[in-house]
Amino acid sequence: MTIVAMRRATLIGRREDKHRVLSRLQELGLVHVDTGQVSSGEPHRDHVRLLEALEYLLDCPLRRRLHRLEERPELGALLDEIEHNRSRRERLHDRRTLLHRHRAELAPWGEFEFTPLEEIGGQRLWFYLVPLSQRHAIEAIELPRMVVNRDHRHLYLVVISPTEPPAEQVPFERSHTGGLSLKSIREEEAALETSLEQLEAERYLLTQWIHFLASRVAAASNADELGRVEMVTRDDDALFLLDVWVPEAAVAQLEALCDESRLAVVHGPPAPREEPPVLLENPEWGLEARKR
DSSP states (O other): OEEOOEEEEEEEEEGGGHHHHHHHHHHHTOOBOOOTTOOOOSOOHHHHHHHHHHHHHHTOSSOOOOOOTTSOOOHHHHHHHHHHHHHHHHHHHHHHHHHHHHHHHHGGGOSOOOOOGGGGTTOEEEEEEEEGGGGGGGGGOOSOEEEEEEOSSEEEEEEEESSOOOTTTSOSEEOOOOSOOHHHHHHHHHHHHHHHHHHHHHHHHHGGGHHHHHHHHHHHHHHHHHHHHHHHSEEOSSEEEEEEEEEGGGHHHHHHHHHHHTOEEEEEOOOTTOOOOOOEEOOHHHHHHHHO
């Protein structure tokens, strides 16, 4: 690869033609404009929605055949559909994670159903993990209680009381098992898996619009970059001036564009202390070697 020789150029045109001229320059890609010191501010909300929707579909493990760009859905409705799919999928994943944790915490307590409070006089079940080294302290608890399981580390203690016993009365770590039984948790987990499978199928169908969304992201990025370039021009009431870098090989094409667009252009080599942008070019023999 070789470094392309660059020339500094200044374009001068009518201010009323500025947007059209800059759009044409962007389309042709002839010049480089230094916009590094210009900030376009926070990304527009529509651009953020586009990027998030495209990222979500690109992360899908399976993709449908992509639609041609001629087939264009209504963008707002498509983004709404993608966002609804993503937000519902996230909620269901969070709920599934919570249920998995509750099931793991509840499993040592065994299979049981919670009796309605009104049927047992407002009494509640409180679950505690008792280290084996502290098992003798259970005898001091005056509330109704039962050890329902044990393992190599803990005893699983159930205490009956209408309100949570104070730590002085039951000096053990509570196990927060939630209000669902193991059976209810498993049933809800199965329903969640069905819903998640449906959402994944809908997401798979939405991947057909990846190219469409990518084209809209590119258009939005181009518009943002064009806005940044418009901010670095020097304008007065009638004219605008734009400083650019142009490859030496593209100077003739730039001059032709200026003639076509009624622009004046002045160009020359970089000043002694100037550092032009680096543009690399592959030699033709390298391209031919890759083709073989």
